[in-house]
Amino acid sequence: MASCQQDILDTTSFNNPNPELAFTSPELVQLAVNGVYNAAQIGNFNGTPRGYVFGAAYFQQNEARGEDVVNTQAFYQLTYESNYDATTANNVYYWVDAYRLINRANLVNEGIDRAVSNNVISQAQGNEYKGEVLFFRALAHFELLKHFSRPYHLDNGASMGVPYRTLGVDTEATIEQAMQVGRETVAEDYQRLLTDLNFAESSLPTNVQRQGINRIGKITKGAAIAIKIRAYLNMRNWNGVIAEYNKLTSMYTLEANPAAVFNNNLANTESIFSIINTANNNPGVNGALAAQFNNRALIAISPILWNDPLWLGNDKRRDITAVVSGARFTRKYTDIVNYTDAAPIVRFSEMKLAAAEAYARTNNLSNALTLLNEVRNRSLANPDTQAYTLASFPDKEKMVKGILMERRIELSCEGVRWGDIHRLINDDIAPTQGIPAKVPNGFPAATSYTVGIPYSGNLINGIAYTDYRFLWPIPLMTTSVNPLLASQQNPGW
Template sequence: MKRTIENRLFKKGILIMGLAGLMVVSSCKKFTELSPLSQLSETTAFSNPANIELAMNGVYNRAAVGNYNGGAGRGYPFGAASIEQSEMRGEDMVNLATFYQITYETTITAAASSANNWNMFINLYSLINQCNVVIDGVTAAAGAGTITQAVADQYAGEARFLRALAHHELVINFCRPFVDGNGNKPGVPYRTVAVTGASTVAATLSQTRGTVAEDYTKILVDLDFAETNLPATRTSNKITRATKAAAIALKTRVKLHMNDFAGVITEGAKLGTSGAAAPYTSPIGGYALTASPDGPFATFNNNTESIFSIENGSAANGGVNGALANMFGPAANPLNSQVGRGLVATSPNLYNASFWVTGDTRRSLLQIQQTTNGAKYFFNYKYRDPTTSTDWAPIIRYAEVLLNVAEAYSRTTPLDVRALNLLNAVRNRAVPVADRYTIANFASQNALTQAILNERRVEFAGEGRRWADITRLSQDVNFQVAGGGIPAKILVTALAGDGSNYNTTTRPVTPAAKAAIPYSDFKYIWPIPQDELNANPNLTQNPGY
């Protein structure tokens, strides 16, 4: 009877299979290479330090791989799916096939109509539940003397960092943004109770959505705890296990979504952003920009800029139906024999944008033109291993921290030279000297802020930051896209097979045949999956679905 209940709850997205999916003994400690040799009970999983470490590895594995419709993993929620879905909700990439069509064209009409929508929700809450299981487990282990309190707090800090990251992803996609009414719109249930069986179901099934503001408050509480208890540096897994800097960096992002510009500046200062000018280096963890803009991707597993990434490996990844290099990579590669599926191209309107200047090395290093006759489109080239799908999914880089703080300074003080210096630190490593900004390039405060926002589109292309920026800017008449709604989209039928849409000399504008969707449209946010509503009668559906 218990297994029947657990299976039902797993399908509802309320329960991940407790610790049934945790990995056990292996000669290699990287979670992507562990094999599920057996299933551990909760008691066994937290009975000794080695098993506790494996339990934490299991949480990262859940973040990286997840499952698709209860089956094989496709990179939900953070292995690839969050990046791919965010890009498809924006306008800086073009969907070329049916794979992401519902997301790209915003044709969701019912709660169960999009497998991508459903699986993001389910896998995010599965990750959250596994975080909660680990938090309870290490707390009990510390009480029993199995590990010290300090070690337990460090594990709990990792789990709470991931729990905050997951809840924020839910809010971004399933809720109206914080900036609409200071967070007074319906949020998502912020789950802190570990559901491991029938005895712990009631608390979850009675939980309401609360408000977006309440979610943000709890996200920041989790990140404050993580900052306090996570290590500043790690000797191994330096990028793929949460650190103090990762918690602080994520706070700069969260506070930017709240328009808490003073808070962004305060958090950023902890990571070295208050210096007079470049180069900037974080006193916590030693993070700094790589000399070349392709540094975080050419050596994704060992660079100074990546603060936190989700690890993928040849033994565990999103596969051809979810991995970043497969989705974003060209089907014919002029550089080598490694080819992706060519499903998502760079938008020519981004590629040709006036703010992306000629000579910017992010075109030559991080974009690649497919050689297929009749489909010579440009593709993102940050992810380069479609054969074994080992590219790590970037979650937050030092470049984002610098641009988050740059925007906060620019919003706070007109033509703030600190904002300019932070912007230039990121931009100047890629653009010709003649195109570098001085304060004289900007006639107004808004002009400088717009330059920072433009820089985000170029710098983070293909990293899943576009939708997050669109929705946090939705209420700002100076910077919103499409009246605050979902931007118009280019359809594949508008792309010329000879690649002529892409031209930085004439910079043509390709018409967007899929009309923008206004902010007032119910499809602006995703529906709560119907299975979740059926399981929890206290939840309310987003209006219109």
């Protein structure tokens, strides 16, 4: 009540910029761009911050859809067991907050153009800012495609994608325009997001040209290239993956210690882009990475992954874990007090493994092996004797499978697993079949964790990709007010 006596209310929100005010000075333009980062970091979950889409929810939802973690309690159980519907909050706000982020990006993108035309900022500065917001527009659409649309390669992108929104909506007229934008094909969405990423790459500085934590916490040329690599993996454009990877080799290097990229080390040489969290601005106890994966022990490492024989017992990445009630949990996220762990959206090790896979699939096993070992060897107790050789994977099928397993180990609890499951549906070498079979919900017994001996305990049944539950439904709150999207709802919902 005391605060009501003070005239301190700032009615200008940098999350929802007023188009008449937010682009009238260089400082306000920069605040508007920063608001897009904030929209990606925090999101909204029934009125509270929860880390949608990229501050935390990206990691939790993408892991809970796969088999390499176990949901221990009820928090992510609907996602974990695929018992969601068009009103389930976790799915609803994934869609809603992704489009909120996209809309903010679009509003700021349009405002930047006005600021340039009014000589508020230079064309070069405007292009840099546009590169940042268009990156987020592409990333958000790409993320939606993984959950609401079928994989690109099943039909070369001919199935329904998601509405690719490029118009800022802030008036009744623009609302009406937006209502006319329906679902394009997956292929059309990919072309649009690649166009946005190409613009971002061309207009953004490199990480070396950024200063301090902005080398990792702000969008750079390398970040745009990295997301293009993910897109090309999904499109099975192996030469595209390799060409984009080669651009990154002069920008980033692997850390010698696999743990060095975590514990909020924002000076490492490996992180390409991370969402920054602070003590005053984070997804909170119900969303923050350290809260969910660490002190609340809601997401455990699954025995399916922990026991796999390709994950050696003395691998240093096993040291970035802890035991809670007999189950194994990651310790990549450690700040359980202030929740300041940066959210690692993309790292150079992932890009090396992407290029390794592309080389293997094009029968260049030598280059594939080199990149695979560069990632893996730094975690080995005795690389001279434990490193892979060509005899380890003598043909491309075995090499690809080895690389895909290494992705699961290296990127555990970093939100990558569902994307791989999705893109590998009916793959010619290492096919996934849909939502995988998983360890039952709850704390796995301590006895289920046995290094080197594949897990053979009880599993809940998987769900085929032909089942309607493989895709999330467009939320009811959207279809109830948008007849076009109601008519384009995913089949079965």
